[in-house]
Amino acid sequence: MAPERGFQGETLLDVRDLKVHFPTPDGVVKAVDGLSFTVHRGETFGIVGESGSGKSVTNLTALGLVNRKAAQIEGEVLFKGRDLLKLTPGELRHVRGKELAMIFQDPFASLHPMYRVGDQLIEAVKVHSNVSKKQAEERVLELLGAVGIPRPRERFRDYPHQFSGGMRQRAMIAMALTHNPDILIADEPTTALDVTVQAQILELIDHVKREFDIGVILITHDLGVIADVSQTVMVMYAGRAMELAPKDELFRKPLHPYTWGLLDSMPRIAQKGTRLLPIEGAPPSLINVPPGCAFHPRCPHRFQPCDRERPAFADRGGGHPEACHLTIEDKRRLWAERDARRLGVAV
């Protein structure tokens, strides 16, 4: 069960023990395997993980964008009290793009290349509200201005290929904001962008969160991006949550060996003489997730129950929930030792 601590504000999304399994001829792909978390108004909830960790599937499932026929979905996704998984596709459609909006990784591919940007936004306005074309256009111009597209009246008539990557992502954000949603899900929103443009977009998302008073779910593989903008962070591995904590705690007192591995794998720009301590091996196939703790084959600190018993996702006294069998004392000691190794003091 996700903790109700750290963040004040209306609970918008409450995911409880979500499982998304895809049966395939080669076996069952356990894309998400028992995941719980909550997102509040005014919060940027960061989900970090490597490819195949299930971070995108979670949100696509919430939005009903995962083919329900192809997947076995269990658990609850409570959005403002309603279980999204129980809604019919028709009902879900009225939530999507209206109360729950999403932007994607590749702004070059996520706008239709054959329609004008303005028309694609007008369509987004009209799908959920009965307004004239003129009114819709006014709304779109207002939105384009709000996300920082210069000369919206001219750019309105452009096609996506006439926009730069950053502009396209701005247009996508404008589209997402059309109906003042409660939650904006941003799936790797800056991965395809240059670093200076990334900074612009992250700043815009943060600005939009305050201005529209919404909750943001930011999915990324980049711990730097997470550290920059989110308040709460969930670390995912092989479809499961490994650790969930307020950002400061996660970076200052991480409790899970996988989180340690991630932190120590990330080259930073302000480091001098420190060494990267990579995680050995590669992430598992989701068809063949290791028994017990999914991370144990790569974990340098594994011990007896790790290969048999799946650790519960719970607070073991460290102040926030994590899924690792080590005692809290061991975790504190091991993390301190890593500090020394990273700096090359002792090996």
Add this chain to the structure above:
Amino acid sequence: MGRYVIRRLLWAALIVFVVTLLTFVIFYVMPPGDPAIRFAGKQPTEATIREVREQLGLDKSLPKQYYTFVERLVTGDAAECPQGVEGCGWPGLWISYDSRTAVRQEIIERGPRTISLALGGAILWLVLGVSIGIISALKRRSLADRLAMGFALFGISAPVFWLGLLALFIFGSEGLGIDAFSTGYVEFSSDPVGWFSHLVLPWSVLALLYAAFYARMTRGNLIDTLGEDYIRTARAKGLPERKVIMKHGLRASLTPVVTMFGMDIALLIGGAVITETVFNLQGLGNFAVNSAASADLPAVVGVTLVLAVAVAVMSLVVDVVYAYLDPRVRYS
């Protein structure tokens, strides 16, 4: 856009001339069979043959003949039309060695038949093929999909002459005996209903063949397109699924179909030979094959010209439609 169209038309004209020149060269070097002998009638004298050869310009060199051809094409051939031959005029395409009629006249007579066949068939197969393609893309791996793709396979593999004869057998005097479906061509202006009923079977046979290709192509393109990110965006907006597919999916997946459609129509104008033969339509395809077989140079060049113009015009139409459909082409 205007400048672009003009430039394209100039290119087309150049290509048409090159094609006719190549046709000339091929026929000039082709093995014998003196057309003059055939033209001169039964048991001609040396003198008659010489006269005929002179009259047809066969005594001239290739460049000279080609020059004459171009000259007639530009200025018309009414002035030098031999006695007893009708239908000369502009653009001059000279006289068929075989039928001793003006090629121009033949094309004017036969053109509408082929165009009726091609366009009618095209509309039918486009509607049929695209709808089957959409259905089987959306109901992938369902019974409908399997049936549709089975039908497609049948259409692709069944030879036209067999299908045509089968259709005639079923509906013709041997089978159901529906007279309206019998072979031959009826002028639209004289009897629109007859025109239509006589073309129904050839259209269907032609459409069956092409619809199969179009269904497969539409299915494949649509499946690819539905996997695109912008389709996910359209769904994330909350658009109804019908709109996601018909507006966002189809537009992108039909652009390649447009190219194929244009070229298919153009090539059919050059002759749906087998269909025309089976249903006794006496169109351009028929004419082309007969003329080629008897080395009837003016007739062959005439049909080639029509085909080249059709291809050039259709490719221009395709490009314009394409630019309309896909703005990325328009601006680059």
Add this chain to the structure above:
Amino acid sequence: MTEIVEPSGAARAGRRSGEEPLVSVRNLTKYFPITRGIIFQREIGRVHAVEDVSFDIFRGETLGLVGESGSGKSTTARLITKLIESTSGTVSFDGQEITKHSRRQMRPIRREMQMIFQDPYSSLNPRQTIGQIVGAPYVIQKTERNVKRRVQELMDRVGLNPEHYNRYSHEFSGGQRQRIGIARALALNPQLIVCDEPVSALDVSIQAQILNLLRSLQDDFNLTYLFISHDLGVVRYVSDRIAVMYLGRIVEIGSASDLYDNPRQPYTAALLSAVPKGYGENGAGARERVVLKGDVPSPVDPPPGCVFHPRCPQARLVSGREDEVPEKCRTEMPPLGEVDSGRFAACWYPVQPGQPLDLAAKA
């Protein structure tokens, strides 16, 4: 066997004194023509991909090349390895100028310079086994007899199981494929390895493995790297010196830590400030984020004067106005001048240490 080229007198490339560079690039320029017309092609413009670039790479060092997309860093790598021909300028390798070399003349040099590419999925032939991929250079260059043993040694060295000699590349994960790529590059004992975004397609945990591998190989084989990446953290981790590119030009070059701690060219400063900081990175050199306005201009039509002036925060600070930049910035591209010993920056008004970069913040 070699023609000795006069060592260039230009000290502009940030050279260290008394050392002979392995690679020496002078005034390298590459334009890609944009043509229109099918038969009669006429040039209607040109992409200024690389413009007047000069630098040296010294033996045993890693030179990092950073820049955003379209900055010309990959084109520079392709010019140095002569995968494409330059428009003008020279490249010297190991003392000989190779710019005008024919394919034949390049053959012995090719084995001395190898490349590692970004996408480990498309850069390996799926129909070849690892043995064939890694052993291919031996066959092409006809040097080694006992290919298998040598290949297996290499596989072991780069962290692959030598028993997988007969497996196909699709049986491997992204990280392992990149190891195969590295083994292939190492096969002929090259002096220089050009790494073009070698870890950009990999997950963070795998990325760190590959970076550490590249570092340890450098020590073992005395390799020289030209390391290209858009990731400033990665570049810092592997590089001794770093060159920053913007719109086809090198705008700043210097030792890695100096350059990161104390950027002198405003673009470098803005770029570094834009990188999301890992937690608690507020040490020396950290400054307020400067969010650059607008997009990178098109390399088809680069701005006159300093290429960075339309977005430059420093130019606005100097003029004191948001909508005005000093005339010099608008009219003349600043040369890559020495601002500190070993530090070169292309700027008329280099950033001073500790100086704020934001006009609004200053006011």
